[in-house]
Amino acid sequence: MSSVDITTPAQTGIGQKRAIWPAMRKGLAGKCPNCGTGDLFYKYLKVNDNCGHCNEELYHQRADDAPPYFTIFIVGHIVVAAMLVLEKLYHPALWIHMALWLPLTILLSFWILQPMKGMTIGLQWANRMHGFGNEEDVDGTIWQD
Numbered sequence: 001m002s003s004v005d006i007t008t009p010a011q012t013g014i015g016q017k018r019a020i021w022p023a024m025r026k027g028l029a030g031k032c033p034n035c036g037t038g039d040l041f042y043k044y045l046k047v048n049d050n051c052g053h054c055n056e057e058l059y060h061q062r063a064d065d066a067p068p069y070f071t072i073f074i075v076g077h078i079v080v081a082a083m084l085v086l087e088k089l090y091h092p093a094l095w096i097h098m099a100l101w102l103p104l105t106i107l108l109s110f111w112i113l114q115p116m117k118g119m120t121i122g123l124q125w126a127n128r129m130h131g132f133g134n135e136e137d138v139d140g141t142i143w144q145d
């Protein structure tokens with residue numbers, strides 16, 4: 001009878017669940033979802049190929065359209081709600097609406113877009129999507145049910 005080398009996820013850490021919220025929080029802060037120390041971005045929306053601290057491979061990310069979608073969703077709810085409240089309370093002139101909400105929409109969008117991309121990458125990393133799942137974790141982020 002020949003022996004077969006069977007390695008389980010419990011032995012390697014590969015294939016085990018990762019904590020989703022901590023990874024998303026680290027991504028939201030622009031940090032590596034694995035170690036939380038290395039920078040996720042080297043430019044505004046450009047993701048490092050590897051983490052500078054733990055060398056986690058980050059090029060697997062496929063955030064694509066999700067961060068702009070989340071950004072539009074959040075900014076739209078903030079701006080439209082505030083616009084309606086202002087209109088209902090003070091009925092300002094149209095130019096005041098334009099002077100307020102147009103710059104606010106642009107500024108909020110630029111402010112929120114990068115954290116949304118980081119959060120999306122953290123979510124993908126935690127769920128081992130797009131090639132994020134084939135390596136061993138290094139910092140104890142593994143958890144079990």
Ligand SMILES: [Zn+2]
Nearest residue numbers: 032035051054
């Ligand atoms: Zn890292």
